[in-house]
Amino acid sequence: MLQSPGVLWIKAAVIYLIIGVGFGIYMGASGNHLLMPVHAHFNLLGWASLALVGLIYHHYPAAGSNRLATVQFWLHNIGLLVGMGLLVAVLRGNTSVEPLLGVASMVIGTAVVLFAINVLQRIN
Template sequence: MGVKFIKISVVYFVIGVCLGMYMSMTEHFNLTPVHVHINLLGWTAMTLAGLIYVAFPEAAETKLAKVHFWLHNISLPVMMVGLAFFVTGTKNAASAIAVGGTLMVLGIVLFAYNVLVNIKGS
């Protein structure tokens, strides 16, 4: 689970910085929130979750970790594609952001619960 998170996170890192470069070159700063959340939820948050699961296999081997993995990885593309359409003028993409954002928050709450309950101090 940890390694999968880390491998997916570097793909988001590449997409995030490419989008940052595109925004700089074209001065299309309306895409900033997409860039920000691809980098922060895709790269940094996923890398950190992955490293935590690698360091603490007792948390990685739970059903909670699996559900967190799928919620994070399904919700992020839904939220990011919705947000990209929304900031470029398709206002009815708001429902995709709402669904993606809600699933993302749910996944993160499960992750937090998993860490709090299943990681024991040494």
């Protein structure tokens, strides 16, 4: 049987859950909540968003198995990983990378638009 187009998304989501919860446990244990936005967005843009995309693409395979969805996957994941690395730097005071963080967020924004196009055009 052909693999569901949701599988890769759901597997990536679980990795982000581990990372996000790891930040949460670190914050709780250390009492240092500086990286709270990193924790929140690994969990929400990583775990929650990717799991939801995966479930939607599993349920509507026509929306998930096309070139747009592949581009969306890589833009979202690269944007998120690079973006969270840059956000850590910004929160630690390295404001010079803020423009790059802006670019990373626009990369994720582009992935979100591709998702919207796929959902609007291919789910009916």
